[in-house]
Amino acid sequence: MHIYCEDSLLYAREYFAGWGELHFFSGRTLDPQTLADADILLVRSTTRVDETLLSHCPNLKYVGTATAGTNHMDLRALEARGIAYGSAAGCNAIAVAEYVISSLFVLAEQQGWQLKDKRIGIVGAGHVGSQLDTKLKAIGVNTLLCDPPLQALGDKRPMVDIDAIMACDIISLHVPLVEQGEHPTRLLFDRQRLAALNDAQILINACRGEVVDNQALLALYQQGRQFTTVLDVWENEPDILTDLLPYVTLASAHIAGHTLEGKARGTWMLYQQVAELLGLPGELSLQSVLPETEFCPSTLAHLEQTELARLVLCVYDIQQDDQQFRALVGKPGGFEYIRRHYAIRREFTALQVSAGNSSVKKAICGLGFTLKPDTL
Numbered sequence: 001m002h003i004y005c006e007d008s009l010l011y012a013r014e015y016f017a018g019w020g021e022l023h024f025f026s027g028r029t030l031d032p033q034t035l036a037d038a039d040i041l042l043v044r045s046t047t048r049v050d051e052t053l054l055s056h057c058p059n060l061k062y063v064g065t066a067t068a069g070t071n072h073m074d075l076r077a078l079e080a081r082g083i084a085y086g087s088a089a090g091c092n093a094i095a096v097a098e099y100v101i102s103s104l105f106v107l108a109e110q111q112g113w114q115l116k117d118k119r120i121g122i123v124g125a126g127h128v129g130s131q132l133d134t135k136l137k138a139i140g141v142n143t144l145l146c147d148p149p150l151q152a153l154g155d156k157r158p159m160v161d162i163d164a165i166m167a168c169d170i171i172s173l174h175v176p177l178v179e180q181g182e183h184p185t186r187l188l189f190d191r192q193r194l195a196a197l198n199d200a201q202i203l204i205n206a207c208r209g210e211v212v213d214n215q216a217l218l219a220l221y222q223q224g225r226q227f228t229t230v231l232d233v234w235e236n237e238p239d240i241l242t243d244l245l246p247y248v249t250l251a252s253a254h255i256a257g258h259t260l261e262g263k264a265r266g267t268w269m270l271y272q273q274v275a276e277l278l279g280l281p282g283e284l285s286l287q288s289v290l291p292e293t294e295f296c297p298s299t300l301a302h303l304e305q306t307e308l309a310r311l312v313l314c315v316y317d318i319q320q321d322d323q324q325f326r327a328l329v330g331k332p333g334g335f336e337y338i339r340r341h342y343a344i345r346r347e348f349t350a351l352q353v354s355a356g357n358s359s360v361k362k363a364i365c366g367l368g369f370t371l372k373p374d375t376l
């Protein structure tokens, strides 16, 4: 069996080498003809799986993307050809939620406010939005959810519409890129919506660049608007609008989901899907590939913002990604270089914390840290 795999799939060798001949390729520069004998195709978001690519792979039985988003795959073309496909829904939801939380603690420190005084509007209440909501609620932060498609499906959680979201202090976007239909998300934050933000508001985009009109954002900043933005994703990656960068408070190279656990979980989910599809034994666990963590255990006596920030930033400090991004993104190939050489980042669960009273314990667990066994 010939298994073709985008070279950015972490732990692909560990999971798939036993099942056939593994061939690696580079996503953005792929020539479809190199996949001519592929039985299985494993990708991340930088490989476009479209009709052109599929027409070069007559033996293809399965295409899997080790990502949450599927907008790089033409699902109709796959269906039309009877090729099974899958994604890794939710694999990196914790990672993205932790990216947003790191950004919030950094902004709170920089701008001098308390998280508990802010209302956070979460647009898209799927895997990422729900993780973020749970973690924020665990530390007493006021959140609102907006997800019309889920609401229409009968989701019982309280939901608000986009107008109520626009009145929030902080707005965090977690929708897929949807081009058509009743709830499209391309340019959901178009010029009009961006112009409606006041200078005290914060907009975070860690979903897809095309959800926010980057040119309109730049024009508003050039006209003197001063609302805060955190951007992990950009229109037209990797050739992004670098003129926007000086106005963006925290910026990164589409790495919000790039924890070791998130990437491993993505590959492992595809391993499970191929095992099921082909009736192969899928016995390797997620934990079997992950290295031990190296954080020294920490303590948290009180639920104070500075203390919580210390724990959060000890595991993941978004400022390091921001600094690296500003230093490298203007260089040729800089955007992709950062992504390909991304430092090892773990999830909050990697840090053991001794907590004070039961409410501190509850908050620590809700945020995703591990309670040190002697304090359970």
Ligand SMILES: NC(=O)C1=CN([C@@H]2O[C@H](COP(=O)(O)OP(=O)(O)OC[C@H]3O[C@@H](n4cnc5c(N)ncnc54)[C@H](O)[C@@H]3O)[C@@H](O)[C@H]2O)C=CC1
Pocket (backbone or CB within 6 Å): 068, 069, 070, 089, 090, 092, 093, 096, 123, 124, 125, 126, 127, 128, 129, 146, 147, 148, 149, 150, 174, 175, 176, 177, 178, 183, 184, 185, 206, 207, 208, 232, 233, 254, 255, 256, 257, 258
């Ligand atoms: N920056 C990064 O590294 C990452 C980015 N992503 C992006 O974030 C997106 C969300 O990820 P998940 O939560 O895992 O996906 P998900 O599919 O679990 O949740 C997305 C939610 O958005 C909702 N939605 C769709 N259209 C909407 C609209 N117009 N308004 C409000 N809600 C709407 C859907 O109903 C769904 O509940 C992915 O599709 C992907 O594009 C995901 C992971 C990592």
Ligand SMILES: O=C(O)C(=O)[C@H](O)COP(=O)(O)O
Pocket (backbone or CB within 6 Å): 008, 044, 045, 046, 066, 067, 068, 069, 070, 092, 254, 255, 256, 257, 258
């Ligand atoms: O899961 C998704 O969707 C993402 O956007 C990933 O975190 C980023 O995927 P790659 O661009 O690294 O494939």
